[in-house]
Amino acid sequence: MKMFRIVPAFGLALAVGSPAMAQVTDSWTGPYVGGQLGYGFQPKDRGEAVLFDNNLDGTFGDTVNTAAGANAFSPGTCGGSAATNVPAGGCVGDRNGVDWKVHAGYDMQFGSIVVGVVGDYGRATISDSVSTYSTTPASYTMTRRLRDNASIRARAGFALGDTLIYGTGGGAWGKVRNSFASTNVANVFTGNGNDDAWGYRVGGGIEQRVAPNFSIGAQYLFTSLKDGSYNVRTSRGTSPANNPFVLVNTDGTDFRRSGDRFNSHVAAVTASFRF
Secondary structure (H helix, E strand, O other): OHHHHHHHHHHHHHHHHHHHOOOOOOOOOEEEEEEEEEEEEOOOOOOOOEEEEOOOOOOOOOOOEOOOOOEOOOOEEEOOEOOOOOHHHOOEOOEOEEEEEEEEEEEEEEOOEEEEEEEEEEEEEEEEEEEEEEOOOEEEEEEEEEEEEEEEEEEEEEEEOOEEEEEEEEEEEEEEEEEEEEOOOOOEEEEEOOOEEEEEEEEEEEEEEEEOOEEEEEEEEEEEEEOOOOEEEEEOOOOOOOOHHHOOOOOOEEEEEOOOEEEEEEEEEEEEEEO
16 A cells, blocks of 8 residues: 555655756657556445346346245345355455556647647556355355556646646546356356456646656546446256246346446556657
């Protein structure tokens, strides 16, 4: 969590220190390339759940009942992962971690206003899980992992000499890898879904020119990707014919997550070479 303290402190140092620095250049116009290193983390999603479609009509929100008519998933859900039999056993929190990117862009300056476009590509190390628990007892966990990701964004800001304060926003793409795990060894689980997720990326930052062709900065980005296509089909396997998953439709029951967005925050330091 040290990154949360380092990045704001770095940005404050740039803003406070820049007036005392000698003017390096009189324009931000031109192309640039660079990189960024930061920490990615996720908002809390305690309200997320696993939804069921037990008649396979494509509508989720059904209750999976036992042969006696009781709710087979009465122990409930938790926003994380844990191979325990009830949520009270505790959920492991979602994984946050290092995030790196390379970027390239072009800026144009009009007076004190700077506008431009920037594209980035990088790797994340975050994952987001949700688990539900049956009376069997057994646990069922659906996990998203974000790895490769990219965006193309507009950028606009205000230049104070060699200091640039800006906002940015545009379209984003991510390779989201979905997986499923369960302590239930009687039923058979088959997952399907598209790994490509699309959405948007917005944020802002501060950049300081420290040499005619080099700048450093601090940046925050929020990314929201739509990832709602992953379903898991649960079929009978070696379970008895009165198994709750096949009581309504003998072909089984489908699972999916209630949330269709994979959201994340990244705080990073940046460096750019300007041509």
